[in-house]
Amino acid sequence: MAFRKAYNNILETIGDTPLVRMNKICKHIPATIYAKVEYFNPGHSVKDRMALQMIEDAEASGQLKPGGTVIECTSGNTGMGLALACIVKGYKLICTLSDKQSKEKMDILRAMGAEVYVCPTNVAADHPDSYYSVASRLNKEIPNSFYPFQYDNPGNARAHYLTTGPEIWEQTEGKITHFVVGVGTGGTISGAGKYLKEKNPNIKLWGADTYGSVFKKYHETGEFDENEIYSYITEGIGEDILPKNVDFSIIDHFEKVTDKDGAVYTRELARKEGLLLGYSAGSAYAVIEQMKDELTADDVVVVLFHDHGSRYVGKVYNDDWMRDRGFLNDRNKSALDLVNKHGDKPLLTVGTEELVSHAVEKLRKYDISQIPVVQDGKFVGSIDERAIFDVMVENKSIDNMKIKEIMSKPFPIVESDMDLKDVMKMVNKNVSAVIVKIDNNKHHIITRHDLIAALH
Known part of the structure; x- marks a missing residue:
């Protein structure tokens, strides 16, 4: 086993973060997708890189x-x-934050010795109370002070040109085809993107933007539209200004992501990949989902995840917070979540050699409308009220008729982690239910009625 060397101080541990392949959440996407997990930095975010660079430059x-x-x-x-x-290095620190930022972030900054000023979110960037203006005012009032202003400071993008870009290139052995990242100050996508494009100009740079931000429209039209600006919940991406660190000339595409989708995918990344990440990570991954039709099996996608989820436990990872904003409902759950509502009940089945009259009795007794058909432990067909009704309409007797004579195709089998929205696409006028595979020996059923009840 290789061991890391001893370091002289915590700053020497910044960078060299791992690249981790994602498997479950993106299994329906043909490309190979890696996460650049920046919470391995000592400050638990990608911003450690540029913060140190700006200080050393100053x-x-x-x-x-x-x-x-x-x-x-x-x-x-x-x-x-x-x-x-x-x-x-022995400096004092003052931070100004907007009031939409999580309490955890504020508490952590105070715990690390920073003086924190909390400023209103719903004011213009040039308003005296905005967090930009307050920082600028304090800089003028306090002697021997330095205001890095990360939005325009060239050290921001340079940090990623010198470290993040080269790491990704080396970790993918130069095979990267797409780099996806949330855009706020613009340093990460512009700095790392510049390095990667110098290595291979065909690499696509996709930026995650949010509704309420100016980036996408400005990139596509050159117009700074103030009508695009309004308050949003997502933290860390999007802006109501145009930072100098955003190099629009090298970014190939901005994709808008809703507050809800960013939050939902953030939770999905934790549940399916074991990555407890910050809010903007869900937004960055949502770009891949929304753009997946442009990806092929030959593509190697790297999505950068900015920070750790410990800073959002009171928000994105809090069910009450999600529910209050309409983000937490069964539309965002998996097949297993719905199955668990009646998971204590056994899966009813019938055999191919059973009489149809037996199936009718089960339908009546358990107040259900369809039953899977099994043979030798395998799902080989299905039977429902409609099939039985059709037989009776033809004036045929079902008394001695066997299931195999009237059964239809077996219900589709889905994995337990399939999103309910995807399950819905499989249920139609010809398919009234799906079988959920919980493990090799246990299955359950989701019917059209179950979906209507859950998603109405």
């Missing part, structure tokens, strides 16, 4: 002097990276 240029104060407007993660750098 030290080299003389903008930041010993005993100085660093002041930054942040959604939380850059503040955490700056906190680590300030602790090691």
Whole structure:
């Protein structure tokens, strides 16, 4: 086993984060998809990279002097990276945050010695109370202070050009075809993207944007449309300004993702891949889902996940918070979630050699409308009220008729983690139910009636 060396301080552990293949959540997508998991940085986010770069650049240029104060407007993660750098290097830190940021982020920053100013979200960027304006004002008022302003600071993108891009290129052995990442300040997609495009100009750069942000329309039309700006819930992506770090010329596509889809996919990534991630991770993955028709089996996609889910336990991972916003309902659940509502009941079946009259008795007794047909432990057919009715309409006697004489095709078998929306697509006028495979020895059924009841 190879062991890491000993480090002189926590800043030396920034970078060299793992690339992890995703398997379950994306099994319906033909491409190979990897996650660049940035919560392995010591501050648990990708922002550690650029925070350190901006501090070191300021030290080299003389903008930041010993005993100085660093002041930054942040959604939380850059503040955490700056906190680590300030602790090691001996600077004071002041962070301004918008009030939509999670309480966990604010508490963590305070725990790391930062002074935190919470500013209103629903004000224009140039409003005196915006978190941009408050940081700028404090910078003017406090002597020997440095305001990195990550949105325009070239050290932001340069950090990713020097570290993130080369790591991804090496980890994929140069096979990467698509790089997907949420866009906020723009440093990650622009810096890493520039490096990757220099290696292979055919690599596609896809940015996750959110409704309420200006990026997508500006990229496609060149118009900064203030009508596009409105409050949204997703943290860490989208902007109501145009940061200089967003290099629109190298980004191939922006994809808008709803607050709800970002939240739902964030939870799915935890449940299906064991990746406890921040809100923007779900938005970044949603881009792949929404663009999957453009991917092929030859593609190698890397999606960068910015931060750790511990900062969102009171929000995205809190059922009450999700439910209050209409994000948590059965539309976002899997087949297993619906099966569990009646999982204590046995799966009723009939054999091919049984009499149809026996099936009728089961339908009546258990108040159901269809039953799977089994033979030698395998699902070989199905029978429902309609098939029996058709026989009776033809004036045929069912008294001595066997199931195999009137049974239809077997119900489709689906995996237990299939999304209910995908299950719905399989149920139609000719298919009244699906069989859910729970394990090799246990199955259950979801009927059209079950879906209507759950998704009405």
